[in-house]
Amino acid sequence: MTNEMPLVTSKEMLIKATNEGYGVGAFNANNMELVQAVIETADEMKAPVILQVSQGAIKYAGLEFATMMVKVAAELASIPVVLHLDHGTDFLQNVLCLRAGFTSLMYDGSAEPLQQNIAISRKITEIAHACGIPVECELGKIPKIEDNLTEEQVSNLMANPEAAEKFVEETQCDSLAAAIGSVHGMKEDIQPLDIGRLDEIRRRTNVPIVLHGSSGVLRTRKDAEEKGIRLKDHEGTVEDAIKHGVAKINVATELSLTFIRAMHAQLEKTPGEKDMRKILLPAKDAVKTRVREYIELFGCAGKAEVAGASGLSASEIKYHE
């Protein structure tokens, strides 16, 4: 039986999260089992959730399939679900997703010169806002592990707080993917974040902040201690980032790795298996366990009934408290 819960936009959901000091998980929807694992877990925990589709996933599944998977999942759930475009790197991709019914967009202009990034971001926010859809934009560059950068190079790519103020004002973006030290695609959670920079960006802007590349970021201070990683004064973990106002936390790599590892384990256990579902089901269950851990870490369990439901009045962000 369906609860007929339609997709919601990320606007109120993220403002609410910012104001109340928790994070919303944004998990990448790469196949049916992943979508089901995320939605079922979020539903069980009464957590608002964002399912995001990257350009790679669109290429893999096709835009129609990617869209419908998330829409159907949302209709079957009793929690608010957002269908978000992850790293749309051009204007056209954003328009296509807007037309396909995405309820949240992202333009990633980090490969462009700043003025070009601002100009395209603004163009997209203008048409998306006309349709009531919010847009996340990226400032600084959140690199990939494959870029093989040094610590110093990662640091040089981080978002400049002063530029962030101007960027948010000029682009009219609804949330900001600010580079604060994370790196996409890391297989281990060992990277610290620049919390001092995050504070400065928060002071100068008035939109929810998005953390990318979270799979590679230290989750808690306790984790850092256990791993023998000493944090500098201005550095922190995912837990700290949420306390300091990060509202949307993207997780892709860790779910993919969890899925693959569980599939490998099952294949080894039952090498002659001819029913693929018996290989995929343990992988889905392993992802559910991981999503549960993240939702607990983000503090968004039980926040479903208020976060992002239509008609919600939380349209303004509270700042400088």
Ligand SMILES: [Zn+2]
């Ligand atoms: Zn990202």
